[in-house]
Amino acid sequence: MQLISTGVKGLDELLGGGLPKGKCVLVVGSPGAGKTILQMQFLTSGAKADERGLYVAMDETPEQVKTNLSSFGWDIEGLEKNGEILFLDATMLRQGGIRKNNVLVSSKFEDSSEPKITVRFLVETITKIVKEEDIQRIAVDPVTSIMLRYDATFKKRRALLTFFDSLINSGCTSLVSTELRTGMLSRSFQLEEFLSQGVILMHTMVHAGTVIRAIQVEKMRGIAHDAQLRPYQITSKGIEVYPKDRVFESQPT
Numbered sequence: 001m002q003l004i005s006t007g008v009k010g011l012d013e014l015l016g017g018g019l020p021k022g023k024c025v026l027v028v029g030s031p032g033a034g035k036t037i038l039q040m041q042f043l044t045s046g047a048k049a050d051e052r053g054l055y056v057a058m059d060e061t062p063e064q065v066k067t068n069l070s071s072f073g074w075d076i077e078g079l080e081k082n083g084e085i086l087f088l089d090a091t092m093l094r095q096g097g098i099r100k101n102n103v104l105v106s107s108k109f110e111d112s113s114e115p116k117i118t119v120r121f122l123v124e125t126i127t128k129i130v131k132e133e134d135i136q137r138i139a140v141d142p143v144t145s146i147m148l149r150y151d152a153t154f155k156k157r158r159a160l161l162t163f164f165d166s167l168i169n170s171g172c173t174s175l176v177s178t179e180l181r182t183g184m185l186s187r188s189f190q191l192e193e194f195l196s197q198g199v200i201l202m203h204t205m206v207h208a209g210t211v212i213r214a215i216q217v218e219k220m221r222g223i224a225h226d227a228q229l230r231p232y233q234i235t236s237k238g239i240e241v242y243p244k245d246r247v248f249e250s251q252p253t
């Protein structure tokens with residue numbers, strides 16, 4: 001299996017070299033964990049390796065994301081201008097939906113000539129851009145809003161499967177973020193974790209009054225990886241993972 005760099009050296013080390021090329025890996029974490037930062041590091045390092053990236057903005061607009069990440073000095077605007085990173089604004093998918101013919105459409109578009117924003121439409125758009133622009137890396141941030149469109153679990157499952165399948169069939173390596181919806185260490189598995197080929201968890205916990213950040217490769221099909229909790233920090237350079245360090249004194253190495 002060919003492995004490609006995440007753009008974070010210490011994380012590559014945990015993964016035994018990097019992400020499995022052509023697969024779809026989930027990044028799970030609470031708000032502020034650094035998921036967006038990690039995803040953009042993945043795309044900017046792709047640009048250095050001559051792999052074009054597509055950032056699919058599901059929650060915050062591309063402009064908000066670029067502003068939030070401006071302090072890291074990655075020259076995202078420059079990379080965008082050169083066509084090395086492309087941005088797709090899919091935030092409309094999230095706006096107040098109504099159910100119509102069993103498909104959720106944005107109420108905003110109900111009586112207008114604008115296209116209905118559906119998961120299928122999003123999939124088709126991404127597929128088209130990947131082909132036309134020769135994209136090799138995709139970041140979807142976050143995938144949560146796809147699920148919010150459906151009540152029934154089987155519908156969420158079906159929509160997610162369709163979405164993940166389309167990412168895998170595109171031939172790209174994808175990093176998809178999702179919000180941690182339950183407690184940290186005693187949490188239950190989330191639907192999207194079962195459906196993806198790999199899961200990276202970003203934990204934020206308070207221990208003895210101090211905030212501790214820990215990253216963990218929970219699963220990565222076909223790869224022998226380190227499954228321990230490892231400390232990470234967000235610095236002016238982005239995410240830094242310390243692959244040899246322990247989070248707790250009592251933790252095995």
Ligand SMILES: Nc1ncnc2c1ncn2[C@@H]1O[C@H](COP(=O)(O)OP(=O)(O)O)[C@@H](O)[C@H]1O
Binds near residue numbers: 031032037071235236
């Ligand atoms: N320049 C910076 N230096 C250090 N930490 C930063 C910097 N910019 C943002 N952060 C940290 O990154 C966090 C946001 O990261 P982000 O990737 O947006 O999180 P998520 O996408 O998981 O919600 C903030 O909570 C803040 O702690």
Ligand SMILES: [Mg+2]
Binds near residue numbers: 037
């Ligand atoms: Mg984010």
